[in-house]
Amino acid sequence: MSDRHNEYDITHFFCSFGHMNSKEKRATVTREDLARATLVTITNNIGSIARMCALNEKIERVVFVGNFLRVNPISMKLLAHAMDYWSKGTLKALFLEHEVRNSIN
Secondary structure, three states, X not given: OOOOOOOOOHHHHHHHHHHHXXXXXXXXXXXXXXXXXXXXXXXXXXXXXXHHHXXXXXXXXXXXXXXXXXXXXXXXXXXXXXXXXXXXXXXXXXXXXXXXXXXXX
C-alpha cells in the first residue's frame, strides 16, 4: 500500500481498504499507509461530487479554495487528478492562492 514511487494511483488506494479484511495484509500496513489511503479516498470523493455539480450546471472549470489546500500540495494534486480522472479530461481543477491575515490595531 505504500507510495514507494511517489505516484497517486486512485484505483490502488481504493482497493487498499479492502485489503484490511486480510489478517496478513493488516500486519504489514503502517499508520501512514492508512492516512494516505484515507486522504486519497476523501479527495477523490470531493472531486467526484465537484464533477457532478459542474456537469449539472454546465461549468467547465472548478475552483477549489481554502487554507487546508494552500498548505497541502498532496491534496491539491489528488483533487486535480480526481477531476481529470472522473471527467475524462473535460474538467480542470483550479486552485486559488491567497493569504488571510487578522490584524489587531
